[in-house]
Amino acid sequence: MGQALTPQLTVSACQLLRRRRELPIGGEILVAPGAVVTPDQIVARAFLDGELHLVRVAEQLGVTAPEALAAMRIAGGSSVKSGDLLAELRSVWGLFRSTVQSPLTGTVDFVTASTGHVGIRAPKRELQLRAYLGGVVAEVESDRAVVIEAHATIVQGIFGVGGERIGVVRGLPVAPHEQVSEAHIPEQGLQGAILYGGCSPTLAALQKAACAGAVGFMTASLDDDTLRGYVGYDIGVAVTGDEVVPMSVVVTEGFGRLALSDRVLEVVRPLEGKQAAINGATQVRAGAQRPELLAVATGTLVQPSETSMSLQPGCTVRLIRVPYFGEYAQVEELPPVPQQIATGAYARVVQVRLRSGERVLVPRANVELA
Amino acid sequence: MKIDPAQLRTVLVTDCGSTTTKALLFERTPDGWRQTHRGEAPTTVEEPVADVTVGALHAFTEVQELSGRRILRDTEPPFVPGAAESAEGIDLYLSTSSAGGGLQMLVAGVVGTITAESAERAALGAGAIVIESVSADDGREDHERIERIRHVKPDIVLLTGGVEGGSTQHVVEVAEILVAAAPRPRFGSTLKLPVIYAGNSAAAAEVERILGSFAQLSIVPNVRPTMDREDLGPAREAIHELFLSHVMSHSPGYGKLLSWSPVEIMPTPAAVGDIVQQYAQQTGSSVLCVDIGGATTDVFSVFPDRQGEPRFNRTVSANLGMSYSIANVLREAGTAAIKRWLPFEIDDNTLRERLLNKMIRPTSIPQTVEDLFVEQAVCREALRLALAHHRALSVGVEQARERGIADIFRQSAQRYELVDLMRLDMVIGSGGVLSHAPSRMQAALMMLDGFALEGITQLSVDSIFMMPHLGVLASVHPQAAREIFERDCLVHLGCAVVPVFSPRQRLTGPLAQVWVDGEMVGEVQRGEVTSVCTGRTGSATVRVVPLHRTVDVGAGRGAPHERTVVLGACGILCDGRSRPLELGATSVQQQERVYRNLGLLPVR
Numbered sequence: 001m002g003q004a005l006t007p008q009l010t011v012s013a014c015q016l017l018r019r020r021r022e023l024p025i026g027g028e029i030l031v032a033p034g035a036v037v038t039p040d041q042i043v044a045r046a047f048l049d050g051e052l053h054l055v056r057v058a059e060q061l062g063v064t065a066p067e068a069l070a071a072m073r074i075a076g077g078s079s080v081k082s083g084d085l086l087a088e089l090r091s092v093w094g095l096f097r098s099t100v101q102s103p104l105t106g107t108v109d110f111v112t113a114s115t116g117h118v119g120i121r122a123p124k125r126e127l128q129l130r131a132y133l134g135g136v137v138a139e140v141e142s143d144r145a146v147v148i149e150a151h152a153t154i155v156q157g158i159f160g161v162g163g164e165r166i167g168v169v170r171g172l173p174v175a176p177h178e179q180v181s182e183a184h185i186p187e188q189g190l191q192g193a194i195l196y197g198g199c200s201p202t203l204a205a206l207q208k209a210a211c212a213g214a215v216g217f218m219t220a221s222l223d224d225d226t227l228r229g230y231v232g233y234d235i236g237v238a239v240t241g242d243e244v245v246p247m248s249v250v251v252t253e254g255f256g257r258l259a260l261s262d263r264v265l266e267v268v269r270p271l272e273g274k275q276a277a278i279n280g281a282t283q284v285r286a287g288a289q290r291p292e293l294l295a296v297a298t299g300t301l302v303q304p305s306e307t308s309m310s311l312q313p314g315c316t317v318r319l320i321r322v323p324y325f326g327e328y329a330q331v332e333e334l335p336p337v338p339q340q341i342a343t344g345a346y347a348r349v350v351q352v353r354l355r356s357g358e359r360v361l362v363p364r365a366n367v368e369l370a
Numbered sequence: 371m372k373i374d375p376a377q378l379r380t381v382l383v384t385d386c387g388s389t390t391t392k393a394l395l396f397e398r399t400p401d402g403w404r405q406t407h408r409g410e411a412p413t414t415v416e417e418p419v420a421d422v423t424v425g426a427l428h429a430f431t432e433v434q435e436l437s438g439r440r441i442l443r444d445t446e447p448p449f450v451p452g453a454a455e456s457a458e459g460i461d462l463y464l465s466t467s468s469a470g471g472g473l474q475m476l477v478a479g480v481v482g483t484i485t486a487e488s489a490e491r492a493a494l495g496a497g498a499i500v501i502e503s504v505s506a507d508d509g510r511e512d513h514e515r516i517e518r519i520r521h522v523k524p525d526i527v528l529l530t531g532g533v534e535g536g537s538t539q540h541v542v543e544v545a546e547i548l549v550a551a552a553p554r555p556r557f558g559s560t561l562k563l564p565v566i567y568a569g570n571s572a573a574a575a576e577v578e579r580i581l582g583s584f585a586q587l588s589i590v591p592n593v594r595p596t597m598d599r600e601d602l603g604p605a606r607e608a609i610h611e612l613f614l615s616h617v618m619s620h621s622p623g624y625g626k627l628l629s630w631s632p633v634e635i636m637p638t639p640a641a642v643g644d645i646v647q648q649y650a651q652q653t654g655s656s657v658l659c660v661d662i663g664g665a666t667t668d669v670f671s672v673f674p675d676r677q678g679e680p681r682f683n684r685t686v687s688a689n690l691g692m693s694y695s696i697a698n699v700l701r702e703a704g705t706a707a708i709k710r711w712l713p714f715e716i717d718d719n720t721l722r723e724r725l726l727n728k729m730i731r732p733t734s735i736p737q738t739v740e741d742l743f744v745e746q747a748v749c750r751e752a753l754r755l756a757l758a759h760h761r762a763l764s765v766g767v768e769q770a771r772e773r774g775i776a777d778i779f780r781q782s783a784q785r786y787e788l789v790d791l792m793r794l795d796m797v798i799g800s801g802g803v804l805s806h807a808p809s810r811m812q813a814a815l816m817m818l819d820g821f822a823l824e825g826i827t828q829l830s831v832d833s834i835f836m837m838p839h840l841g842v843l844a845s846v847h848p849q850a851a852r853e854i855f856e857r858d859c860l861v862h863l864g865c866a867v868v869p870v871f872s873p874r875q876r877l878t879g880p881l882a883q884v885w886v887d888g889e890m891v892g893e894v895q896r897g898e899v900t901s902v903c904t905g906r907t908g909s910a911t912v913r914v915v916p917l918h919r920t921v922d923v924g925a926g927r928g929a930p931h932e933r934t935v936v937l938g939a940c941g942i943l944c945d946g947r948s949r950p951l952e953l954g955a956t957s958v959q960q961q962e963r964v965y966r967n968l969g970l971l972p973v974r
Contacts, residue, residue: 024554052550054512065539109549114542114576119550159730224722236698237665237689238729242521255726284694284732321734322724322741343742344808347735365735 008369009156009252009290013267014297017152019133022145024048027127029140037131039277039294040166043146044129050122052109057087058116060100068116074108081105086118132164132277134296153271153297155252155264157218160280160291161231161240162248165194167215167278169271169295172197177259180205180219190214194278194293196268200257203229210246216278218268218293220253220260227255241281241289248280250291253318258326261318263370271295317352317367324362328370329354335361373462373632375847380452382433382441382460383839384426385638386413386467386627388694389664389733391422393429394839395437395460396854403850405836405858409433414623421623423630426465447630462846463631466838467624468638472666473498473613474688476524476553480506480531480540483785485569488593489530490763491683492568492602496609497637498526499666499688504547506531506540512547519551526612527553527563527585528605529577532570534595541569545580552584555616562586564612568593568605588612598767613637633846639668639686641841642800646670647682648844649855655795656680658821660753661837662801664693664732667752669760673788676766681788683764687756692803693732696748700725703751710953711747711819713962713971714740742808746816749803753820757789764788791824792870792924795933798860800832811901811968814863814940818899822951824870825924826912826933829863829940864901864940865933867914869894869921873948877918881946885913886937893917894944899964903941910937943968 027046037043058068071087074080080102087100102120109119135150170193174184180201191213199220206226209217228234231243252264276295283289311317311331319327329352338346339361347363354360381396391414395407409432414425427448434441440458443450450459475498479486486505493500502522504515527548531541548565555563565585567577574589581587590604614634628635636644642661650657650672659670667687675681689695690702700708705718724744728734736742765785799805799817807813814829836859844851869881880893884902887910892902894914904910911934919928953960965971 049552052552054546054550056512110546110580112542112546112576112580114538114573115546117543117546119546224719224726234697234701236701237695238697254730255723282730284730320727320731321737323738325727342738343736344739345735345742345806363735363737365733366737368731 009158011155011261011263011267013153013270014151014301015154016149016301017133017135017154017294018138018147018149020145020147021129021132023127023129023143026143029143029146031137031140031146033137033140035137037134037137037148039131039134039275041131042128043131043137043148046127046129047124048127050106050124052119052121053104053106055086055100055103055118055120056116057100057118061087061089061098063089063116065112065114065116069111069113072111072118074111074118076108076111078108079106080108080120130164130166132166132279133294134275134277151297151301153267153293153295155218155250155267155293157250157252157291157293158254159222159238159240160248160250160282161227161235161243162216162245162280163241164277164279164281165215165248167192167194167276169194169196169268169274169276171195171269171272174198176220176262176265179257182208185209185212187212194218194276196293197260199253199259200226202226206230206247206249214247216248216250216293218250218252218278220251220264221256221258222249222251223257224255238282238284241279241283243280248278248291250278250280250293253326254320256325261328261370268293311350311364311367311369316370317350318370319352319362319366320368321362321366324354324360327354329360329367332359334364373846375850378461378847378850379454380460381462381464381843381847381850382430382449383463383843384429384465385641385835385838386415386422386426386465387638387663388468388472389413391425391429392835392839393426393433394836395433395439396839396843396850398850402857403847403853405854407433407437408834409436415621421626422467422621423623423626426627446626449630462633464633464839464842464846465627465631466636466638466641466842467621468663472639473526473609473637474501474522474524475499475526475528475609476502476504476519476522477528478504478530478544478548479569480544482508484597485530485532485594487763487765488600488602489528489568489605491600492593492605493528493609494684494686494763495602495640495643495682496606496613497640497643498609498613499686501688504544506544512550515547516551519548519553523554525555525564525616526609527565528609529565529567530569530593530605532573532592533597534570534592535572536570538570538573538576541573542576542580545577549580549584564588564616566590566605566608566612568608600767610637610640633842636838636842636845638838639684641838642668643670643682643684643841645837645841645844645851645855646798647672648848648852650680650682652852656793657796657798658789658794659798659837660756660800660804660817662749662752662756662799662803663691665689665691665695667691667756667801669756671760671764671789673764673790673793675788676786681764681766683760683788685756685760685763687752687759690752690756692745692749692752692801693728695729696725697729699748699752699755702755707751708744708747710957711750711961712743713958713965714743715958716744745803746807746812749816750820753816754822757821761787761789791821791827792922794823794825794827796828796830797821797823798830798832800835800837802835805831805833805835809970810861810863810939811970814866814943815899815964815968815970818866818868818943818945819951822949823866823945824868824949825922826914826931826935827866827868828933828935829866829938829943830860831863832859833861862936862938864938864942865912865935866943866945867894867912867923868945868949869914869916869923870949871918871921873952875920877921880917881921882917882923883915884942884944885915886910886942891942892944894946896946897960898944898946898967900944900967901941901969902944904937907937909934912942
């Protein structure tokens, strides 16, 4: 049978990471190869075209398009300030005057004869691109992108909301299996913090943390109600990152009541008090992206090997489907022939031993390397 | 490059989906063309591999291993050439693709039910997913349309509006909205967004002037030259060309994949649509085909219009699917609608969490019967919602027959629904949840429930999801595609017999009798779903005789109706539930009974 990679979320204390930071259009790169950058450092910038505002002159004057065109007092390419006259109409022997003013300062992009509309473009706006990953600039690609390299700690989650943010890691006083409540959120010192700990935070806990200035929150699991309350709507497709939320949230295990894994805690605890980046953006298909927490690492470099990415006896897996959802187990055997499972379907299976000692047969599609 | 079908003996075809790449080997045997072997591997367009040909080669390797036929070599292209009487090599490689989320389009028109709708049909017919539709009369303010357009990242924009000789003002307005929103292309952010203008030709110059600065503009003939006529072909061609040159060229590894085949890669839905159309045309049937995938649900149909001409329609319910967008089905249908199909109780939170976990781990599969039934319940809702979407867009257009004074001044066209389940001959189910259901009866019941079928309908599934492969094969060898479609692709499950009556009617006793080849085999009981097993397979004439004059089985109230069907593993599914399907407070007990009647409940 052809080879298939078993899904795995990366959780590593020290791994060589390369991140390409790209401007949406050509701009200016502000760093040179070899430069050491911090996560919140601006490494590139570009000037984006201002927004175009459509002014419906004909409608505002209550005339046809040709009449509006005749009333225009500006032409394409001219600069206007907010309040400047765009069009003027005199009627009843000049006794009545109707005018249309520019709603903004900008440049006249077009005047359309067939509609009697004017398009006014606001001045260019600056887009600043931060490094996000603190490290060394490995490459600069013309006026578009910077590649940053670092030995970094990385914790990938399974789902998140909110975009890139930079903050300082701070653990919550909560056990890995404990639900994070409002009482677990400290009253002080959360400005710019990336919090982590526990599971299934209540909506009140998330809101309290966000109001106190926390910029990120990493936890094991999330309840559907809490997610809906925090984002403000139901998420129907796992494509996130653009939500207008005050604090990015990263979930490491899934939905429901699941404990934060020992492995994640082992990797994140040493980051206490250190600057880190968090990104809740998730895209499960067509260019898969998982949410993450990143920080510069100081430990021993661990490069993932091919064997560590494939299912084999002895490795630890996370079971990702009922009735064993969220449990950890050790692989014992990989039967080569598809077998019939309880649903009646045939699937390639793996025999694992749960932490309780029970041996079970599960579809290979229902395990993740842990 | 012209391909001589007569010279072909062995054809290898892939479909590169978002999740998996499936390779099928088609061979000319003494028995005719057959699908002989199949290989599958994860699609590798994403990091860390980011080269679609890697996954394709894995799939080919599996075909090679299973068939014992040497197909691959180390040089480019990687195929051993076939030769007469040789047990090695292939004669032709073909492919379809929906990887990277498929072709995503924004359509814009002037009137939602006229030009914007025609644009949507053009896009869907070309195999695209319409991620947003904008029209001058959609009721939104300028800033709302602009905001919405900014959120989407289309591959291509199709702009239409205004019949020939008509006003140019409104379509120019829509162009102004587009330039104000300045949508960014999904791929190749340094390049201009491809925009196809297929509206009133008198506005083309002004549209070009407005859009020229930010778009790569193509101008094609109007999709709606008159109120009562559509001309979708040129726009579809332009979409296909841009699909290849713009979308495919930016997908990692597709350049190499393209070089392996003398035939252009087809979008998967376009290929499925082609084979459905051809089959309907060859058999003279009305067909409803659904492909329910992980992220989208495609519905294809061929129904006659009022002039009796078969009309093909395709819709994509983007964001209705069984994994990536399963939570969207939950959001649109609601927990109550999903739970009503289950033969057991489940609380809302548990249901929601299971589906959200499936969304974020889309390649996992149900491991328990209960979990399987939950997914199959979601499938029913996805089918129901997708059909509703399909019905709304699958309309015929004709000039108003009775032209009064108002019609003359209004120049209106009449729209009417094409989908008529009573006239439906065959439904074909495709996609993992249907094709790979552990029991064929489960697949039959999902389609019966999801579509709320009526009358007498043949039920079939695509055995291993080979319709895309056959669609692209049909472009070079229609005869081979048809042979394989009928012999290896379609699995006939049986037929559904559904007498239609109003739930308010007090009908006692059975609703109808069912006869097969002149022998009475069973009755349809009110409120019950049962299966009549005749012990036969193959072609048979099913005749249904209503036992009440208000019951319609397809030939009008009280009138008997018959159809020739192909019987299969599921026999004749007799559905005595009224239409529309109403499952009330006792639905768990009702569903338990249905499942037990059909042998679907597990032995505890």
